[in-house]
Amino acid sequence: MVRPLVIRGGWLIDPLHRQSALRDLVLRDGRVADVLEKAPAIENARVVDASGRWVLPGLIDLHVHLREPGDESKETILSGSRAAVAGGFTAVVAMPNTRPVNDNALVTRYVQERAREVGLCQVFVAGAISKGLKGEEMAEMGELAAAGCKCLTDDGLPVMNAGLLRRALLYSRAFDLPLMLHEEDLNLSARGAMTEGPRATRLGLMPIPASAEVSMIARDLVIAEETQACVHLAHLSCEASVRLVREAKRRGVNVTAEATPHHFTLTDSALEGYNTHAKMSPPLRHPEDVRAIREALADGTIDAIATDHAPHGALDKEVEFELAANGVIGLETALGLTLELVQQGVLSKERAVELLTSGPARAFKLPGGHLGPGAPANVVLVDPKAKWTVNAAEFQSKSRNTPFQGRALVGRVAQTIVAGRVVFDGGKLVEKAE
Amino acid sequence: MSASRSTRNSHLLGVEGIERSFIEALFELAREHKRAVAAAAPRTPLAGRVVANLFFEDSTRTRTSFEIAAKTMGAEVLNWTVTGSSVSKGESLLDTARNVDAIGPAAIVIRHGSSGAAHLVSRYVRCSVINAGDGAHEHPSQALLDAFTLQERFGTLEGKRVLIAGDILHSRVARSNIHCLRLLGAEVLVSGPPMLIPKGIETLGCQVATSFRSAVELADAVMMLRIQVERQAEFPSAREYASHWGLSAALAQQMKEGAVVLHPGPVNRGVELSAEVADGVRSSILEQVANGVAIRMAILETFAW
Numbered sequence: 001m002v003r004p005l006v007i008r009g010g011w012l013i014d015p016l017h018r019q020s021a022l023r024d025l026v027l028r029d030g031r032v033a034d035v036l037e038k039a040p041a042i043e044n045a046r047v048v049d050a051s052g053r054w055v056l057p058g059l060i061d062l063h064v065h066l067r068e069p070g071d072e073s074k075e076t077i078l079s080g081s082r083a084a085v086a087g088g089f090t091a092v093v094a095m096p097n098t099r100p101v102n103d104n105a106l107v108t109r110y111v112q113e114r115a116r117e118v119g120l121c122q123v124f125v126a127g128a129i130s131k132g133l134k135g136e137e138m139a140e141m142g143e144l145a146a147a148g149c150k151c152l153t154d155d156g157l158p159v160m161n162a163g164l165l166r167r168a169l170l171y172s173r174a175f176d177l178p179l180m181l182h183e184e185d186l187n188l189s190a191r192g193a194m195t196e197g198p199r200a201t202r203l204g205l206m207p208i209p210a211s212a213e214v215s216m217i218a219r220d221l222v223i224a225e226e227t228q229a230c231v232h233l234a235h236l237s238c239e240a241s242v243r244l245v246r247e248a249k250r251r252g253v254n255v256t257a258e259a260t261p262h263h264f265t266l267t268d269s270a271l272e273g274y275n276t277h278a279k280m281s282p283p284l285r286h287p288e289d290v291r292a293i294r295e296a297l298a299d300g301t302i303d304a305i306a307t308d309h310a311p312h313g314a315l316d317k318e319v320e321f322e323l324a325a326n327g328v329i330g331l332e333t334a335l336g337l338t339l340e341l342v343q344q345g346v347l348s349k350e351r352a353v354e355l356l357t358s359g360p361a362r363a364f365k366l367p368g369g370h371l372g373p374g375a376p377a378n379v380v381l382v383d384p385k386a387k388w389t390v391n392a393a394e395f396q397s398k399s400r401n402t403p404f405q406g407r408a409l410v411g412r413v414a415q416t417i418v419a420g421r422v423v424f425d426g427g428k429l430v431e432k433a434e
Numbered sequence: 435m436s437a438s439r440s441t442r443n444s445h446l447l448g449v450e451g452i453e454r455s456f457i458e459a460l461f462e463l464a465r466e467h468k469r470a471v472a473a474a475a476p477r478t479p480l481a482g483r484v485v486a487n488l489f490f491e492d493s494t495r496t497r498t499s500f501e502i503a504a505k506t507m508g509a510e511v512l513n514w515t516v517t518g519s520s521v522s523k524g525e526s527l528l529d530t531a532r533n534v535d536a537i538g539p540a541a542i543v544i545r546h547g548s549s550g551a552a553h554l555v556s557r558y559v560r561c562s563v564i565n566a567g568d569g570a571h572e573h574p575s576q577a578l579l580d581a582f583t584l585q586e587r588f589g590t591l592e593g594k595r596v597l598i599a600g601d602i603l604h605s606r607v608a609r610s611n612i613h614c615l616r617l618l619g620a621e622v623l624v625s626g627p628p629m630l631i632p633k634g635i636e637t638l639g640c641q642v643a644t645s646f647r648s649a650v651e652l653a654d655a656v657m658m659l660r661i662q663v664e665r666q667a668e669f670p671s672a673r674e675y676a677s678h679w680g681l682s683a684a685l686a687q688q689m690k691e692g693a694v695v696l697h698p699g700p701v702n703r704g705v706e707l708s709a710e711v712a713d714g715v716r717s718s719i720l721e722q723v724a725n726g727v728a729i730r731m732a733i734l735e736t737f738a739w
Contacts, residue, residue, distance in 0.1 A: 193549075198634030202450070204549035204571030204609055207633065274550030320527055320548035322569070 002420045003046050004028040006039050010050025010381065014057060015354035016370035025055055027377035030419040035371060048422075050381055053414055054349070057357040057371050058090025058121075058378030061331065062180070062258055062364060063155070063234060063306035066092070066123070069110060070099025075311035075398050077111065080331070081120035082396035083309070085424040087331040088356075088413040090378035091122040091368055092309075096133070097156040103128035103139040105147035112148060119432065120423050122378070124150045124366060129168050129179060135160055138168050145175035150364045153180035155234055156281075158216055160186055162223065169229035178230040178256070178364055181220055183241070184282065188212035193322045195283040199268050205321060208283050214240040221248045224255055232363055233257040235308050237282040239292035246301040256363040257296075258306040261337035262328055262403060264293045270403050276317045276324035278403040280310070294346045297355060304360035307334045311399030329402050332395050335382065336409030343410060349384075377420035386412040396429070445556045445563045446737050448572035449613040457617060461582055463732035464725070471506065471728070478508030479735050486512040486539035488531065489566070490546040495699055495723070496566050496575070500543045503730035509738065512539060527551060528558050535559035541738035544568075549606075562737045570604045576698050577610030579729040581618055583722050584655055587694055592619035597649045598640075599679060600659030600706055601630040601668075607659060607698045612638045623649050626659075626679055627669050646679050651688045656681060657696040658706045672705050683710040694718045 005027040012023035012035065024039035025032065061084065067075040075083075077094075084092050094111055096102035102111065108125050115123030127144030129152045131137045141152060152172065159165040159181065172179055189212035194200045196207030217233060221244060224231040236242060236259050245257050262280065267287050270278035278284055296302040310327025317324050338356060341347045347355070361369025368376045390407045392400040416424035423430050449457075470476050485504040487497050497513070504511045514534055527546065534542055541562040544552050549569030556563040567573040585591055596615050602608045602624050612635075615622050622640035624631065631642055643649035650656055658681050661672070669675055676682075681695065686708075689695075695707070695716045703709045712719060 196633050198637040201632040201634045202609070202638060204569050204606060206570070206603075274553050315526075318526075318528060318554075320546070320554065321550040322548050 002030065003044055004033070004042050005048065005417065005420055006042055006045050007048045007050045007055055007379065007381070008039065010053045010055035012055040012371065013350055013353045014371040015350050016358040017372055020350050023055070025371060025379065027379065027417070027420045030377050032371050032373055032375045032377055034373060048381070048415065052383065054382040054384055056353050056380050056382060057369050057375070058380050058416065058418065059088045059335065059356040060091045060360040060366060060369050061089045061307050061309065061334070062093045062304055062360045064092040064094055064309040064331065065097065065311065065327070066094045067311055068098065068114065069107070073398070074313055077114040077123065078118045079396060079398040080309070081115065081118045081123065082429055083329070083331040084121045085416040085418065085429070086396045086413065087333070088335045088380040088382065088416055089121060089331060090380065090416060090418045091124060091366060093124045093126050093150060093364065095155050096126050096128040096153065101128050101132050102126070103131050103133070105143045108144060108147040108149055121418055124364070126151045126153050126155070126180065128152065129154045129159055130164065133157055135164065138164065138171065141171055141175055141177065145177055149177065150366060151178045151180050151232065153182070153234070155180060155182045158182050158184045158186065162219060165220065166223050166227060169223060169227040169231070172229050173227070178232045180232040180234050182234050183213050183216035183220065185212045185216050188215065193279065194271055195268050195285045197268065197286060199271065203271070203274070210238045210240060210285070213238050213282050214244065217241050217244050221245070221253055221255060225251070225253045228254060231255045235260050235263060235282055235306070236293060236296070236302060237263045237285050237289060239289045242292045242296040242301055246296065249301065256303040257301065258304040258360070259293045259297060259302045260306060260308045261330055261334050264290060264297060264341065265337050266403060274321040275403065276319070276321055277328060277401050277405070279321065279324050279326055280308070280328055281326040294341065297341070298347055298351060303363050305334065305338055305355040306360065307331055311397055312401045313399060317401050327401065329395070329397050329399050332397060333390055333402060333404050333409070335413060336388070336411055337404070339384065339411035340409065377417065379417040380413055381415040382411060383414045384411045386410070388412050444737065446574055446733060447552050447556060447563065447565045449574045449577050449610045449617070450572065454617050457578065457581070457614065460578060460729070460732045460736065461585065463735060464582060464728040467731040468728040476506045480504060480540070480738055481508030483738055484510045484512055484537070484539040485734060485738055486514060486534045486537065486542045488534055488542050488544045489515045491567070492517070493545050493567065496545060499726045500566060500730050500734070503727050504734055506727070507731055507735060509734070512537065527554065531555040531559055535561055541734065562739065564733060564737055567606050569606065570609070571606050572610045573606040574610050575726070575730055575733055576607050577614040578733070579722055579726040580611055580657065580696055580698070581614045582729055583696065583718050583725045584694070585618070586721070586725070587718065588654065590619070591615060593621070594654040595621045595623065595652060596655045596657060597623045597625060597643065597653035598657045598659065599625045599646060601661055602626050602635060603630045603632045604662065605659050609638065611657065612640045616640070623653065625649050627675070629668065647685060650681065650685055651690070653693060654690060655694045655696060656689065660698065660700065660702060661706050663702060663705065676705050680706050680708065681711050682708045683714070686711045686714065686716060689716065696722060699723070
């Protein structure tokens, strides 16, 4: 039995309940018991002094590649869970592009089972839209839904066949599952290695035009409106994408969207010197795109910050740029990079927290993301003044592919609490025995 | 490794970022080598050194040019040709490069189909890296020999107008030439089918000519790029390409007096360049080839340490 936990004297931010104040938080039996101005002494309780800390709902990442099963040299459910809690995430959604693909209940249950054995953060599972991610036939959505999948996606790949997507969207309504879409017209991005523009021209890398993303978003918003299904757009990267989503939301289309820290922080200048750690899909774009993404985070057009945590080894990255794998890791830098937006005045701290908690929870109808009584006792304590420098060698993740190596950040996780148990404390994982 | 190595500019990865005075010094060295070779008394500053040609793409022209340049200066030449993709052979580019480096050459001359390949290799080897063409990025020795050839013809590039025509998108020759010609004071125009003109090319310091024909008439030099016939999916046909962006004898007649035609080779006769023009009085193509050896001697003498 986990002892009750009283978190005293911290600045509690619970965007769902519009709370941002000095509060004590009482956790009991794996749930939030009380939020009080001053908690009384509780027998047998552990007390955590949170003065000077922010007390937040555990962060939720809608978009994580845990690589297990299939690519355990890059990441496992264990190492990915460790990276998550080190970064303040108490829940992640595992993408289905594993080997084998998670397009059936057997793989879904395997991931859930491994996550339970690991017992660090919650791992929600995303199933595939199409069998084998081939974009040809629908996966058995009913089976995936029954097994507990929280969304379906072919992430990593778009659903190129609009007819298939339309059918899948209609069918998804029977199971109340959102479809997460990676928007990329492969005929437009064909052989491209970076975003189109002067830098791609100078570096001689084949360009990926914005239209590769934007035209697919336009197409899919039309289909979403027509089918009234629930669509979640992964990793928006372009100004025009943001405009389309904003307009669709105004019309009442059932759409949510996410943006990654790398797309709201970096431009294609990060690729100078053919830096493969800055190669990802969608590619890093231009300053005006970054500005638009930031505005959309602030004004509610974008609902969630998600990392698209995509671990890769040196073998995949220390190669010719055009052969290098797409993707960067993000779990252990997302909070610090989000706080940069707060420090720069782009987001209020409450909005920043919302984008990492109740925003993503709402998009996929996940439990948690808030600190109301009865909520899961998933909490993160943040030292908002802690200065640190990104050093991938110290990451919990198995992989090191970050474009943020050496970046100075302000604001770091002090403690992560999952189901009432401290799992990460002062930069270290806490072993299970308490 | 010689002690002075760390103080030298040890890699030639591109023309971008190098100084005009450096190019002028290279040209001086090239002229010197050219005279010495003509007098049958070449200098042999590379005696006892090894130059490794590491070619991942077929390029008889560039490879032999570097080879002759190296041998004339007394170097041993190691030709390491990887046909087909290195990946399919299971050895990565870096493994191959590090193996060649371990043999102990003074320089690796590398040709590779991927932009940035020479940059990548330069970060992992001890010897100098000379980029002999990386993807669509740069081909510095080609641009230097082109500028050298034009300077020989005109005396100076200052104020001269050079048109580069064809598939700019995929061309490393175009990029290196834009950098090099601008640095030496020339005005650069580019022209080609719109989908083969990459976005933002003018930020490199050139202008995009909307009409190929009028640009030909205005230019002091016209550099015709080889069109990859295997890339035909990107334009309707070689025939149509020739009629709109090819330099025919009739169009060449409209060129300015004294204007010259360049081509990095190999020429698709009848596609980008008609046979008459390729062999005509304006053609500097064979001078380019001859000057290529002198320029590469200057490059190797400067970098192969």
